[in-house]
Amino acid sequence: xxxxxxxxxxLVPVPSTNIIPERDIDKLPVLEARNLGIDFGGLIAxxxxxxxxxxxxxxxxxxxxxxxxxxxxxxxxxxxxxxRGTILLDGYDTHNMxxxxxxxxxxxxxxxxxxxxxxxxxEDNVKLGMHNQITYGMWSGIFRxxxxxxxxxxxxxxxxELLSIFDLQDLANKxxxxxxxxxxxxxxxxxxxxxxxxxxxxxxxxxGMNPSETSELMDNIVKVRDLFQIAIMLIEHDMNxxxxxCEGICVLNFGKVIAKGTPSQIQxxxxxxxxxxxxxxxx
Amino acid sequence: xxxxxxxxxxxxxxxxxxxxxxxxxxxxxxxxHISSSLQGQLVPICVYVVMAVSLxxxxxxxxxxxxxxxxxxSVGAFTGVVACIAxxxxxxLGAVRMAVSMLIGAACAALAGVLIGIPVLRLSGDYLAIVxxxxxxxxxxxxxxxxxxxxxxxxxxSFLTSAAALELAEGGRxxxxxxxxxxxxxxxxxxxxxxxxxxxxxxxxxxxxYSRSGRAIMALRDNRIAAESVGIPxxxxxxxxxxxxxxxxxxxxxxxxxxxxxxxxxxFNFNTSILILVFVVLGGLGNxxxxxxxxxxxxxxxxxxxxxxxxxxxxxxVVLILVMLATNNDDFKGLLYQIRGKILARNGTKGKEGAVxx
Numbered sequence: 001x002x003x004x005x006x007x008x009x010x011l012v013p014v015p016s017t018n019i020i021p022e023r024d025i026d027k028l029p030v031l032e033a034r035n036l037g038i039d040f041g042g043l044i045a046x047x048x049x050x051x052x053x054x055x056x057x058x059x060x061x062x063x064x065x066x067x068x069x070x071x072x073x074x075x076x077x078x079x080x081x082x083x084r085g086t087i088l089l090d091g092y093d094t095h096n097m098x099x100x101x102x103x104x105x106x107x108x109x110x111x112x113x114x115x116x117x118x119x120x121x122x123e124d125n126v127k128l129g130m131h132n133q134i135t136y137g138m139w140s141g142i143f144r145x146x147x148x149x150x151x152x153x154x155x156x157x158x159x160x161e162l163l164s165i166f167d168l169q170d171l172a173n174k175x176x177x178x179x180x181x182x183x184x185x186x187x188x189x190x191x192x193x194x195x196x197x198x199x200x201x202x203x204x205x206x207x208g209m210n211p212s213e214t215s216e217l218m219d220n221i222v223k224v225r226d227l228f229q230i231a232i233m234l235i236e237h238d239m240n241x242x243x244x245x246c247e248g249i250c251v252l253n254f255g256k257v258i259a260k261g262t263p264s265q266i267q268x269x270x271x272x273x274x275x276x277x278x279x280x281x282x283x
Numbered sequence: 284x285x286x287x288x289x290x291x292x293x294x295x296x297x298x299x300x301x302x303x304x305x306x307x308x309x310x311x312x313x314x315x316h317i318s319s320s321l322q323g324q325l326v327p328i329c330v331y332v333v334m335a336v337s338l339x340x341x342x343x344x345x346x347x348x349x350x351x352x353x354x355x356x357s358v359g360a361f362t363g364v365v366a367c368i369a370x371x372x373x374x375x376l377g378a379v380r381m382a383v384s385m386l387i388g389a390a391c392a393a394l395a396g397v398l399i400g401i402p403v404l405r406l407s408g409d410y411l412a413i414v415x416x417x418x419x420x421x422x423x424x425x426x427x428x429x430x431x432x433x434x435x436x437x438x439x440x441s442f443l444t445s446a447a448a449l450e451l452a453e454g455g456r457x458x459x460x461x462x463x464x465x466x467x468x469x470x471x472x473x474x475x476x477x478x479x480x481x482x483x484x485x486x487x488x489x490x491x492x493y494s495r496s497g498r499a500i501m502a503l504r505d506n507r508i509a510a511e512s513v514g515i516p517x518x519x520x521x522x523x524x525x526x527x528x529x530x531x532x533x534x535x536x537x538x539x540x541x542x543x544x545x546x547x548x549x550x551f552n553f554n555t556s557i558l559i560l561v562f563v564v565l566g567g568l569g570n571x572x573x574x575x576x577x578x579x580x581x582x583x584x585x586x587x588x589x590x591x592x593x594x595x596x597x598x599x600x601v602v603l604i605l606v607m608l609a610t611n612n613d614d615f616k617g618l619l620y621q622i623r624g625k626i627l628a629r630n631g632t633k634g635k636e637g638a639v640x641x
Contacts, residue, residue, distance in 0.1 A: 077512060079508070098511075099508075099511040099512055100511050100514050100515065100516050100517075103511075103512060103513060103514035104514050108512070108513070109512055111508075111509065111512075115506045115508060115509035115512075116505075116506070116509070117501065117502045117505040117506055117509065117510070118505055118506075119501065119504075119505050120498070120501055120502070120505065124498055124501075127495075127498060128498055128499065128502045128510070128513055128515065129513050131495065131498075131499060131513060131514055131515050132514045134495075135495070136494075136495060137496075138491070138494070138496045138523060140494075141490060141491060141494025141495055141496050141497070142486075142487055142490045142491050142494070143490070144490060148494065151495070152494075152495075155495075191513060192512075192513070194513075195513050195514055
């Protein structure tokens with residue numbers, strides 16, 4: 001017999017602060033970040049980041065400049081490997097995955113500063129998104145085997161289909177770099193959609209857009225969600241867009257989550273107001 | 284569909300130009316109106332065209348500066364000639380033996396490409412350029428120390444010793460004699476062989492560029508981070524472009540070596556790499572037709588300038604600088620587009636494109 005005497009303890013449920021829309025509750029969250037954190041040297045860029053995203057949720061990630069929003073995106077897509085914490089994608093741990101593997105597993109993204117393949121055509125940009133969807137080998141390509149013609153035709157049709165969602169089909173033969181700014185932003189979304197993701201990350205999709213372009217974008221984002229039944233997470237400074245279409249919002253300040261909730265909860269949260277506007281002077 | 288048509292047309296222009304040039308040159312040669320110096324230049328021109336097109340795959344399409352392209356040519360040259368001599372008793376038909384040798388040369392250069400590519404493609408930009416430069420020099424020095432002979436027992440190889448260390452049996456023959464290189468090569472290369480190699484190179488390079496793999500390679504050039512974010516593995520496609528480029532350079536090396544009676548490693552030095560780089564830059568990065576024209580003109584030019592004797596290389600350099608200035612000058616480009624626009628307008632097609640590009 002061991003001499004150890006077990007002290008009497010109480011078991012309690014683990015508190016989880018993660019929230020997802022009620023309609024997605026019977027499905028596994030598409031993404032769950034647990035205690036995620038990264039340090040750059042001694043600087044703690046993101047710490048203790050917890051978030052879950054429902055299957056068909058449009059989630060928002062907001063916060064003042066330098067709060068670490070894009071860093072979170074870079075962690076989720078493994079541009080940076082997190083120092084701490086876990087990322088569960090469809091319930092699977094993405095530990096040690098590369099950017100390419102994470103994309104194959106279902107996360108697609110756009111970039112804050114547009115990163116198109118600017119010397120290639122609009123259609124080729126979308127076809128590159130389908131790189132792992134419609135595949136054939138190098139030799140089929142060089143010798144123009146029947147597979148090449150079949151797959152290229154498939155890719156062409158699918159690309160035009162996707163482009164037409166964003167009304168870009170007429171620009172298919174244009175060089176991507178020559179497109180106007182708004183069209184480039186839309187093309188980046190189409191390219192990300194072409195990878196057939198289950199979660200789409202949009203980094204400031206409305207940056208540089210005028211109000212009418214922004215409202216068109218809002219309609220398009222909702223349309224994409226309804227059409228493809230995917231989850232979308234977006235970083236945005238345009239509060240009309242965020243409050244208009246996001247269902248769950250997460251607010252980040254100095255690398256830490258300071259609030260989570262519905263748009264109205266966030267709007268009235270004193271911590272959020274403080275982060276954006278500063279503290280009211282006492283007295 | 285319109286774009287595919289445009290691509291097809293520009294590809295047909297390239298193939299057409301090469302074929303027409305070949306046919307015209309064959310006719311001129313048939314009637315005996317060609318100078319012997321130009322006739323001697325025909326195979327080297329083919330070699331340099333293939334070298335330029337293949338290097339353009341690395342520099343223009345993949346977007347990585349490689350300064351060791353002559354190294355792959357060297358690997359192809361020496362392995363190809365060794366294969367050619369070793370196969371002498373087995374394949375009697377010259378052309379077939381040469382084709383097989385070129386394949387072996389290409390395969391060996393591709394192997395070298397894989398070995399070099401593994402460490403090198405982890406780097407990019409200046410670092411990659413420096414390491415490929417070193418590779419070219421290393422290959423040259425390795426071959427300078429290499430002794431290869433053949434006798435009834437097969438190929439015998441010795442390193443850092445002398446030809447005597449090969450201990451060849453009676454009737455054996457030294458193929459690579461260290462710094463002396465290979466001598467007594469039976470000349471097998473013909474203009475037609477060179478022409479065929481150009482066509483094969485164009486077929487491989489153009490079809491590769493306009494396929495799924497080629498798109499991925501160009502995507503890596505344009506934006507690596509974005510390419511990885513849509514699931515394109517960088518190393519795989521960098522390697523694909525690099526090795527294809529190396530293999531074609533190897534085949535060109537075999538063609539080159541079998542055109543001369545002697546070949547030494549010193550021929551494939553840094554200057555040769557730079558010469559090919561000049562063809563590519565002058566022809567335009569990613570511009571296949573440009574590479575072909577630049578390689579052809581710049582190979583003929585030094586010969587044409589022979590009458591200037593001592594000033595030959597000086598004039599060559601001045602011409603090179605002038606062409607670079609002219610082709611990179613916006614005013615000059617604008618003028619060309621204007622002229623093109625006018626010609627198109629006169630032909631009844633719209634000359635809009637020129638105006639936009641200005």
